[in-house]
Amino acid sequence: MDARTFARLDYPEVLEALARSAATPLGARLARRLRPVGREDVVRRRLQATDEAVTFARRFGPPDFSGVGPVADAVRRAKKGGLLYPDALYRVLSFLRGIRRVRASVRRPDGTEATFPALVRLSDRLEAPAALYEALAGAIASESALKDEASPRLLELRRRLRAIDGEIRETLERLIRDPETRGALQEPVIMFRGGRPVLPVRADAKNRVRGIVHDVSSSGQTLFIEPEAIVALANVRRTVEQEAAAEEERILRALTKEVAQAAVPLLVAEAHAAALDLLFAKAAYALAHGHARPNLGPPGGPVALYDAYHPLLGDRAVKNDLLLEAGVRLLLITGPNTGGKTVTLKTIGLAALMAQSGLFIPAREGSTLPVFDGVFADIGDEQSIAQNLSTFSSHMTQIVAILKRATEKSLVLLDEIGAGTDPAEGVALASAILEALAERGARVVATTHFGELKALAGERPWAVNASMAFDRETLRPTYRLLLGVPGASHALEIARRLGLDEAIVRRAEARIGAEGRQAAAVAAELADRLQALERERRRLAAEREALEAERRRLEAERERERRLLSERLAAADARYRRRLEEAVRKGEAIARELEALHREAIAAGHVPPTVKPHEWIDRVGALRRAAAEAKAAADEAAPKEDRARGGRKPSPPGGRLLPGATVLVRSHGLKGTLLELRPNGEAVVQLGVMKLTLPASDLVPVEGDKPPAPAGGVRVTVERRAPFEVDLRGMTVEEAREALDEVLDRALLEGRDRLVVIHGLGTGALKRGVAEFLRRHPAVKRFRSGEKEEGGSGVTIVEL
Structure with missing residues (x-):
């Protein structure tokens, strides 16, 4: 393969298009020099590296190569003993910053070593000599200047220069404000000639401003005079300026020497930066034109x-x-x-x-x-x-x-x-x-x-x-x-x-001849048939491609839903872990408080020192239950007319009718859960999906009742055999959505496949808000309004 063959096949034009896809002059130069090879193992490695770059660019975008430019000329000049000025040193610094950024973007913290081994190998060779980088970063301010902090001596000299400049400016401004001097000026401005500060004085008033004439205007009407009052200051400034220039040159020579000492790693890094940029240029060219890996x-x-x-x-x-x-x-x-x-x-x-x-x-x-x-x-x-x-x-x-x-x-x-x-x-x-x-x-x-x-x-x-x-x-x-x-x-x-x-x-x-015409006709007819078959093949291929695209879209959608559900489950798990940790902390705080109360009880003589904290708590609980039973017996023994005088009275608060207890509603013959005891003698009872307000006297405690439910939050029935329920009545639509979201997470974590949502009838806004939320939730298979025996339109039955 030679240059003539490449030209006949338009290969240089392809390389030029590839070079335009490069991010740096280094990569573009390498692209124009790219040549095919005839060894299968090398070709396979090249294509694999390009494939990695394409995958990386699709997933993360290409690395930022800004600042990564050629440094070989500066390195060669430094090696030969030439002085590098701030512009060349700034290019070296930009190169070092750029390859650091590129290396960090390729070596991502999410395990790119296994997925992109070729890219990682190249990026690992983008070594930025640390000592040189620190020296340049601490000294170079821009393409034309050093930092004041490049050395303590330079910092001191530049501070002195600024102080002298301020004194000179103040003296000149004072002269400009002086009526005698101001009247002699063409205009009240400070100008410079030959690096010296001057005032533009009219030629006919030159004797009114004493000083040194540094220049004359082309018309001869204006003299540029350095006033006598600042000549001494300007001379001092010139001396300090020369000292600062000498210090700057010393710093530049020291930095140039460091660049020369780091010549090999700099040139190696430049070569690998060019190779990495070429890889991403190949990826950009392929992605921009829809090319495929062969x-x-x-x-x-x-x-x-x-x-x-x-x-x-x-x-x-x-x-x-x-x-x-x-x-x-x-x-x-x-x-x-x-x-x-x-x-x-x-x-x-x-x-x-x-x-x-x-x-x-x-x-x-x-x-x-x-x-x-x-x-x-x-x-x-x-x-x-x-x-x-x-x-x-x-x-x-x-x-x-x-x-x-x-x-x-x-x-x-x-x-x-x-x-x-x-x-x-x-x-x-x-x-x-x-x-x-x-x-x-x-x-x-x-x-x-x-x-x-x-x-x-x-x-x-x-x-x-x-x-x-x-x-x-x-x-x-x-x-x-x-x-x-x-x-x-x-x-x-x-x-x-x-x-x-x-x-x-x-x-x-x-x-x-007839034979030739016949052969031509047969060939033409055959070509027409083949064209028709080709058109049909392409139509079928297009349909197949469309179906394949739809299949990929559906797979991507399913994968997105699976990922979303997994994320929601993980978030729910994290929330419950946080709540569990919070409950443990509260429990530990309660235990510490009980221990403190126990110590106080021992100190006050109410409890013998030999009684352990848990024994003391058990005794307190037994006393409270005994007191409650005694009061209940006293109420039962009271005369009937006394009990009837004030109407029906609720079961005593110290009795077994406690919120959260299982009770029998005598008038209905049904069991329910006692939710609330009111001072007026009424009780709120949960019967299935319904809440009823009944006389407390109509309730009978059932043995084996469950402990009182914790106050606050959304009440959810969590027994494994009972339906999984959530009561949203009295909430705003937004509050209901948040509560329902948490309950759905719990239902998923517990492996539930059904949920009963109680929202009541009301204006219907809460029911509509619940339906809209359920319609978008990825864990919901379907939902419907409850049947009459399930609570009717006041509830929604959800299948998960």
Whole structure:
């Protein structure tokens, strides 16, 4: 493969487009120098690295290469003993900052080493010498200046300069404000001449401002005078300024020396930064144009390019399937002029060159190419008056060179083989050349107009005919490649449609003969049928692609829902862990408080010292229960008329009718949960999904009642055998959504598949808000209003 072959196949133009995708001049320069290789292991590594860059860019975006520019010139100058000024040192500092940023972005904290090994290996070689980086960062302020803090001496000198400048400015402003001096000035401004501060004094008033004249205006009407009052100060300033300049030079020389000492790591880092930028340029070029990674087949294996096109044609390109089976060594393409034969040759050749350069190719995924040890092309005319070469001679010169170099692993592309000489001799010579290349085992793609060569391809098992389709109605090529059928030049049809005299066309047809016309008609009919089949195949392929895209979309949607549900479950788990930790902390605080009370009780003599805290708590609880039972017995023993005088009284608060207890409603014969005891003798009881307000005297405690429910929050029934319920009545829509979200999380964590939501009837706003929330929740399978026995429209039944 040589520069001439690259030029014939438009490879330099592809590299130029690749260079425009680079982020740095380093990567662009490397892109223009990119060349294909013929070793399969190297090609495989190149494509794998490009694939990593494409995946990385899709997932995270490309690294930020800003500031990463060439530093080799500055390094070489430093090595030779030259002085680097702030602009060159600033470029080195920007380079070091840039490669640090690039390395950090590639070596992400989420395990990129395993997913992007090639990228990580390159980024690891972006070594920024720490000592040099710290020295430059502490000294360089911009492309034109050093920092004041570059050295203590420079800081002191610059402070003195600022102080002197302030004193000079104050003195000059005082002179400008003086009426005597102001009247002598052309205008009241401070100017500079030769680095010295001056005042613009009228020539006719020069004696009114004593000082040194540094300049005169072109008209002679203005003298630029340094007032005598600041001459001494300006002289001091000049001395300090020279000292500061000397200190700056000393610092620059020290920094230059450090750059020279770090020459090797700097140049190594520059080379690897260029390589990394080139990789991401390949990724950007592939993503911008929809190119795909090719599969690599064995030597002599199939060439299968699906929907391949010339990458420089853009939207004008027509995509074709270019297929050579493993045993096929010649693909002979025929068809009309300007029908796309040469573009097809270049497309195949470019795909091979791009793949072997580590580039993705302009074809669909699944395309396969072997690795060629050489790609040779004879395309276009290279006539030379100086060398006395005709078109035929130039073609033969190239073919002779190809025959000397082509092997069984080569790809040979021949455009209009045998043209430019006597047709009979051209056919004979072309046949011999194609057979010689095929016997050598090379893969050959050739174009021709010779009918005899079409017959050759039809007779040889290692050869296949193909043609560029032609629309006989519009007399325009379609640029579609038809495999397996020879094409015609359609010269007579084109001539007739373009207005050539009919008598001339008929005379030409007569010379072709009946047999020739019949063969041409059969070939044309076959081509038409193949075009129709090709259109149908492409339609089906488009439908298949659409279905595949829909399948991928649905899979992505399902994956998104699974991920969302997983995130919600993880968030719910985290919330309950926090609540559990909070409950443990509260429990520990209560335990500490009880221990303190226990110690106080012992200190007050109410409890013997031998009684442990838990025994004391048990005794207190027993006393409270005994007191409650005694009071209940006293109330039961009171005269009936006393009990009836005030109406029905609630069970005593110290009795077993406590909020949270299980009770029997005598008037209904049903069990429920006591929610509230009111001072007016009424009680609120939960019966299934309903809350009822009943006389407390209608309730009978049931043995084995559950402990009182904790106050506050949303009350949820959590017994495993009972329905999982949440009561949202009395809440705003927003409060209900938050409560319902937490309850759904709990239901999922507990493995529930059903939830009863109690929202009541009211205005219906709460029910609508609940329905809207459930409709969007990913854990909800379906929901409905309750049946009559379930609570009717006042509840919603949710399936999870």
